[in-house]
Amino acid sequence: MVVSGEMYELGSRKSTIRELFEYGKQRAAIVGKDNIFDFSLGNPNVPVPEYIKETIFELLNGQDSTSVHGYTAAAGDLESRECIAQSLNERFGTNFAAENLFMTSGAAAAITICFKALSEKSDEIITFAPYFPEYKVFVESVGAKLEVVPAEPTNFQINFADFEERINENTKAVIVNSPNNPSGVVYSEKTILKLVELLKRKEQEYNHPIFLISDEPYRELAYDHVPVPYLTNYYKNTLVCYSYSKSFSLPGERIGYIVVPNEIVDFDVVYSAIAGAARVLTHVCAPTLFQKVVAKCAGKPSDIHIYEKNRELLYNSLIEAGFSCVKPEGAFYLFPKALEEDDIAFCERAKKYDLLVVPGSSFGCPGYFRIAYCVKTSNIERSLPLFRKLAEEYTNKGKTEII
């Protein structure tokens, strides 16, 4: 082949989510965009906060253009990192400074940089189903292996029995995502305490560090004041991967960061490896304007009332229609049980009603499906009769007839 076969595969084979999104656009051109209910993509629909817009204009009008559009240090603008560190310290009682942060182009870059910085061949990285499907691509891109612990479907917390079986001397890191995409579940403090107790025990047993990577783009999207534990406060070998894509509705601006706490084993070595990985992956000097924007707005509240309203409406209506689902406490996803064993067949059937939902198999959790409810509330309202009709197909006719 004239190109790398592996890269060709990755580039030509779209993810299920992207495929559905493309299908939605084609279908909208035929039936009209109000008649297609695209719940496939986690693209925030809450408007960008006014304070972000004002800050952008202030920066564009107020400073010399070379400062807002020029290169920053590879790790990011010093003053911006300082502001973000201060804001984290105020909110989570941490003791970070600029030196603990590395600015990145969103969480995707942050995660890939961490995987690249930490892993050598034959290393394994563990995650828990249901999980963000890109982890597999990111882990494999650095030559490591992703190990998936099956889901704990009663509450989508961690399946510890399976985890303990899978962790071994090759485990280099464990990646968690809470609030979770796709389940919307927030890991409780009890879960975190159990997780770190096990990790500490295994670090001693294998006599090497096991890093905990906290992928947390949905941290601010938590409902009913549910606490989202800040993991560096629980486990010293933690790396935090954060993104402003969801909290400030800025996914297209590609801005986030990695936190490397002082307490991590061999801080200088780990931070240098992060810098090296960012260099190789060409993720140095994250977008300058947006480094400055998010630094000036760090700690400002996110508007989550639309997501909260959508969650209530959709969750209550689906339960009424006969679906079963763990009530999400965060993010903007619902992960109900599919009404037949084959989640892919179920999602195909949903398409008949122009309901675009993603099979749980894409997240390592067959038998379920994901609804991204970051859409207009009126769209959800209009989709409810269709979800009811879909459910009725199963209750009225019985599975054997409809297959």
Ligand code: PLP
């Ligand atoms: N991690 C999770 C769990 C996500 O859901 C996403 C995006 O949807 C990302 C990482 C990547 O986010 P970003 O836009 O910051 O790269």
